[in-house]
Amino acid sequence: GENVEQHPSTLSVQEGDSAVIKCTYSDSASNYFPWYKQELGKRPQLIIDIRSNVGEKKDQRIAVTLNKTAKHFSLHITETQPEDSAVYFCAASGRGYSTLTFGKGTMLLVSP
Amino acid sequence: NAGVTQTPKFRILKIGQSMTLQCAQDMNHNYMYWYRQDPGMGLKLIYYSVGAGITDKGEVPNGYNVSRSTTEDFPLRLELAAPSQTSVYFCASSHGLAGETQYFGPGTRLLVL
Numbered sequence: 001g002e003n004v005e006q007h008p009s010t011l012s013v014q015e016g017d018s019a020v021i022k023c024t025y026s027d028s029a030s031n032y033f034p035w036y037k038q039e040l041g042k043r044p045q046l047i048i049d050i051r052s053n054v055g056e057k058k059d060q061r062i063a064v065t066l067n068k069t070a071k072h073f074s075l076h077i078t079e080t081q082p083e084d085s086a087v088y089f090c091a092a093s094g095r096g097y098s099t100l101t102f103g104k105g106t107m108l109l110v111s112p
Numbered sequence: 113n114a115g116v117t118q119t120p121k122f123r124i125l126k127i128g129q130s131m132t133l134q135c136a137q138d139m140n141h142n143y144m145y146w147y148r149q150d151p152g153m154g155l156k157l158i159y160y161s162v163g164a165g166i167t168d169k170g171e172v173p174n175g176y177n178v179s180r181s182t183t184e185d186f187p188l189r190l191e192l193a194a195p196s197q198t199s200v201y202f203c204a205s206s207h208g209l210a211g212e213t214q215y216f217g218p219g220t221r222l223l224v225l
Contacts, residue, residue, distance in 0.1 A: 009152070034213070034214075043202065043216040043217060043218050044202070045216070046214070098143070098162060098168075099145070099157055099170065100157075100214065102154045102155040102156075103154055104153055104154040105152070
């Protein structure tokens with residue numbers, strides 16, 4: 001099945017800095033790559049996603065890039081703010097595209 | 113719309129006890145999922161359903177059972193609770209295939225002692 005590796009497991013930045021979280025996947029047939037944000041004690045919520053026919057997607061301060069050849073994708077957050085502090089999960093669709101496989105998560109801490 | 117709802121919010125079970133975690137959605141979604149989340153381990157898929165009457169195993173199905181008699185409801189059953197099932201359980205739903213947004217419920221925190 002699909003295997004998703006996520007790095008780093010923790011990331012500390014100063015407010016205003018940029019943050020980058022990277023994920024690799026194993027199944028070349030995967031075609032959908034969402035990112036979820038989970039605040040402490042809350043449910044995961046989708047923040048951005050990308051499909052395999054697109055190399056980059058932006059939404060205000062967040063962007064995701066996809067390299068299909070290398071089988072990796074990344075989340076970029078610019079001008080970080082304290083409210084960006086949360087755990088971020090990447091995921092990839094598996095064979096049959098009925099399910100998602102999640103990475104283990106990255107805890108992002110943005111210090112004022 | 114209430115979205116995805118889960119009950120209970122928190123439960124303590126003794127080893128060997130049974131319980132059902134309830135999940136319901138009012139978005140008329142075909143796909144529903146159960147995940148467990150352990151600290152530092154991300155979200156692991158337990159079971160999923162692509163429609164009423166159809167269920168399939170995920171990555172970690174042992175010790176659990178599910179049913180899907182209606183589009184709205186997708187209960188998760190623990191038959192003989194074990195300490196290894198201590199976790200936070202999330203139910204999610206999506207309209208279609210994995211290429212569509214999954215909406216998560218608020219979670220159920222389960223402690224097995």
